[in-house]
Amino acid sequence: MASHRLASSQAVTKSKKITFNHEKLAQQLFYLGLFLYLVALIVPGLPQIIRDSAYLIVTFTAGYHVMIEGFGDTIKQTQIKHRFTPNIHILMTLAAVGAILIGNFSEAALLILIFAAAHFLEEYAEGKSKREITKLMNLNPTEARRCQANGEWQLVPVGQLKIGDHVRVLNGDQIPTDGQISAGQAVINEAAITGESMPKTKTVNDEVFGGTINGNQSFTMVVTKDSQDTVFAKILQLVQQSQSDLSQTATKIKRIEPIYVKIVLALFPIFILLGPLAWGWTWSTSLYRGMVFLIAASPCALAASAVPATLAAISNLAKREVLFKGGSYLTNLNELKAIAFDKTGTLTVGQPAVTDYQFVAATTEQTAAWLTILTNMERQSNHPLATAIVSHFNQQVTTISAEEMTVVNQVGQGLTADYQGQHYQIAKPSMFVTVPRELQQAQQAWSQAGKTVIYFAENSQVVAAVGLMDVPNQQAAAAIGYFQRQGITTTMITGDDLKTGQAIAQQLNIDQVVANVLPADKAAVVSDQQAKYGLVAMVGDGINDAPALVKADIGVAMGDGTDVAMDVADVVLMQNDLSKLSYAHRMSRRLSKIVWQNIVFSMLIVLLLVTLNLIGRMDLTIGVLAHEGSTLLVILNGLRLLLPLRK
Template identity: 35%
Template sequence: MDGGQKLQWRVEGMDCAACVAKVTKAVERLPGISGVSVNLMAERLTATLAAGTASAEAVERQVAALGYTVSPLSGAAEAGGHHRHGPTCSHDHAGHDHDHAGHGHDHAGHGHDHADHSHDHADHGHDHAGHDHAADARGRAAPAAHGHDHDDPADAARPWYVTGKARLVWLLGGLVVGAYALSLALPHRFTYPLFLAATLVALIPFGRRAFALARAGSPFSIETLMVTAALGAVIIGAAEEAAIVVLLFALGEMLESVAAGRARDGIRALAALIPRVAQRMRPDGTTEQVPAEALSIGDEVLVRPGDRVPCDGVIIGGRSALDESPVTGESIPVTRGPGDPVVAGSINADGAIRLRVTRAASDNTIARIIRMVEEATASRAKTQRFIERFASWWTPGAMVVSLLVILVPPFAFGWDWWTSLYRGLAVLLIACPCALVISVPAAMASGLSAGARRGLLIKGGAALEAIGSATSVAFDKTGTLTEGRPRVTDVLPAPARSAEAVLALAAAVEQGSAHPLARAILAEAEARSISIPAATDQAAIPGRAATGRVDGQRVSIGSPRHAREEGADPALLDAEIERLESEGRTVAVVVVDGIAAGLVALRDEPRGDAAAGVAAISALGVRPVMLTGDNPRTAAAIAATLGLEAKAGLLPADKLREIATLREAGAVIMVGDGINDAPALAAATVGVAMGGGTDVALETADAAVLRDRVGGVADLVALSRATMANVRQNVGLAVGLKGVVLVTTLVGITGLWPAILADTGATVLVTLNALRLLRWRGAAMPQ
């Protein structure tokens, strides 16, 4: 809303998708409120307030009236709802000019060498809190057709068996069991009041909530249905069954709360990876112990052997092996030394190291992962949206059916009114779609959490659902299938030229480039102690070449194809070009004043798990394809080694066309480094970035593989399929159980308490089934 103010609140006490629906519906009814989004996992409410017609106090009163604890989050969002950026951040990742050196490659498809070239994370500073990643701007996670009791915030730190919900269950259980025990020895007229008391004890809080929900716009909540059915049972003299109904309802609420807490614990466990304190260096070389959240960008920190790294930073002293498995899922410790980046939550295995902090505590890798997973749980899958639309019609329809069961059979089938009323009340209890609605978000939340634990970050249920349906996976080559650390293998001069002179000219025009191939040429010149001359008028021809003037000569370095297009026919070097390319090397031609001066051959080795990762993808029935700007011979050599199809010689626009062609056959996953592949990532059904936790890897694509392993893509597909299988099981269980009980109720086999058991029991079963995903360990991949 133009001119509106976007605010956020923390809402404590929500424990299921129905809670989200209740809060959403209630806040949307307020005048001047738009853009309402409620995030269950983050316990966060976001809304845009029109100036002069809405107030934050009105929102807080409305939410508090439902029984939740609400508190404003200061500085969480800004007017207009646009997210903020740091001074050098741009969302136009496609516009980053990393393409300038041609070498016959589509340099827009090449990745940065994350090990050797660390982004200054402090310069990007995305404000996630102000950026709503939810797929639906309205943020609904469930229809407002039903509801559940919610947790008391004070219960968060207590064991489940002493919470308010548990105490209600113990009280009701004691009354019901005591009444049944006494019924064995006492007449019915003495025990009936005990069943009646148990019913009334539960109906007081449930009735109060049903009334509040009806006033807030949710008249068809489960509380309303349950209270109506229980009161009806008491009226017709079935207090024993009414007591069992309210006991089972309370028990189901308690178990659902426990399950929801366990699901949220998966995210809380990530926050626990950050140590509470850090050893900050003083100017005199001594250390002081400070809270980890007090660290600022530029501070120096000592991390001793066995300590967890308290911040994102860069090593400025010492060398050690770091166990990054808590963050990326990579089980093998990696050696880091001066200049290497480290991420918060890693474990320092052996040597003491000193770090310079590059990110504030609120924006380190762990914090960003937590925010992304929380936001992902608010994004709904297509299946979930369909279920919610279906459920919104289910409850009113079922209430009509209940009324018909009460009114029609006495005339049509000769039932007595007591029987028709009793069975109609049972149908009323079956009417709640709680188990059906929670079946999808419970599985999605568990799948997203399980993925995050293994370094697989997925931005929402829609992406998680789409990944498993992919028919093909398109890979960029450099930095994705390969290490992204090419090295110069050969420098072959033309007659009358020396190798050193050719390399010096190539390095001159590559100065200032951050591209891996350019860095490899500069590194080789440094290793040979070659003096690099100055270059002027440096320019890039995206995907083709880099150019400049050196000592008055026009120099370019690019692919053999580009050299021929410029009129510099390297015919004398053709045999060497063919040989080098057939060996999997990338060949660049150095051209001086329109004449081929020599060749520079480079090779970027495939990742250690690339072949196994590609094989795992093929084993899942998904077609792997490599898209590269490299020449066909080099691409074919690497593709043969890895066991996949190759599309070579592609410029950025060509990659987009290839993606479009693949999409004609089905959903496509595009895997890139997350830095230069933004157009192709956006064009695919699902874009997956491999970037070791860098800003762009977390921001650009729909998913990110933090382990920097090709096998992570197979894990994503396997996780998606496991999650969707869990969803299908949950939906079948919820609908099937209710259908069976509906039929048995109508024919008189089952009564009230099996009806409520069909609802609360199914809700608990689908939630527990969803929690099985938290034990998911990934596709069978070599470590």
């Protein structure tokens, strides 16, 4: 069947025109054969010789591609591997020729028709899965408006763009490559990259991605990456690789198939000889049942057990922004025993946020005034903690102009400002000697919880404390809970101190924390876990995670992370959403279950048909219908993986 072979992408590219013509001719001949078969079957009064001639023509028209692949591929693979390497198609061809030799023209035609139809349907099923994945490729940018030396804009192929080129993007255009906006602003749909349905507003110096769609404004951008290094290009590489990399089960079936076919071919003459000699059949009956044996023992359903199902599962995940580099990684996920997570940007948001704040006892008006001053001072700082404070309190306070309050950023000492005759300071706790007891207690409690604390003082008197930390990702807790319910050990690997790591781990209920880990040592932690547990996955997003991602049996990169992490990982979550990883694990388990259902079912059908043939309860027509029907059931069972999994 079609699933027994996957041509390399390079070979397909080189022979695209030839392949297309061959397939078109095969389909036309199949329909011609189907028409002739129906004519010979339905039209009354036809002389038997005309009817048999029509069936003979049907066999060689509808079976054109079956015979080509049967003999042609067998000869080709035998020459390449320097040993006899038959395929399933040759069994069907021999069975049809044998049926003709003993005068069963109608059954030979029916065998070829049904086998060819199943062949086309299997190719369609695999093609459907691939089309679901490769829809993304239609978004690949091809042209760009580049600024020439004379200041004119010229339409050029994207491949000609170089780093530093200036490119004009008109409203509604596809952004041709990765870069930074140098002039103008835009509202950009980044769904192709991030999966986010809401457009994002971008302005000067903001990063834009190739393959995304510009809104209703035009802008100019500077190219920052070669076309082959863009985020979109890396996604395409993952997609293409996922289609050519078979699962372990599919690979084993592919290796076993020629051996199985050789065994069937070896048993075929023995079967025919044993008929008259051991079981008392006539030579005619023995030859007929030999033809049925070739059909019944053919592993068509077995060959279709894994590939359509694997492609369907990969397709399902791709639509949910989870990209696997190949089916082998998806099947391996089912065997996962432990999973390690980088902390920052993976289990956490990756940016600090205000979690607590407290003022000394004062009137509501005084507290509001202090909060306004604190926020306005932080507005004039670009420190991540300042950004978090402004983001948290911005809607609660009014704006104080820079003329009214001048803020001074003293390196190592924090911020100071004078406003309405008072002096204010924002700094870390160690900068203050005298602190109110209630704020000291708050600071100690928050620090124990792994939070960063800053004080706000008026005239050197501390009047407020603010606690901040990199908070857990919203989806992380649910994902951790899922993996633990599956008996998979969860570990956090962090360069932070143990106290900070444990604070996050307690919120997420992670099994264990490995803290104070230098970037170079993360891979060693993964190696230790492999020795202790078995198959281990590593989830990370940064350059410092790359060695650990490579060392792990399955490396998972967060899509918002670095290019390096995406390059070395086996799986990419295009959104920083760990619930998608738990979905992928569920899909892996479902894939394994369906593939084994298919394998067991296909072998039981073979055993049943061979047994019925031996006891004389099977003819060629029923054998064809049962055998090819089982193949179609196996394919349809695999295609169930295109459907969303139930929660």
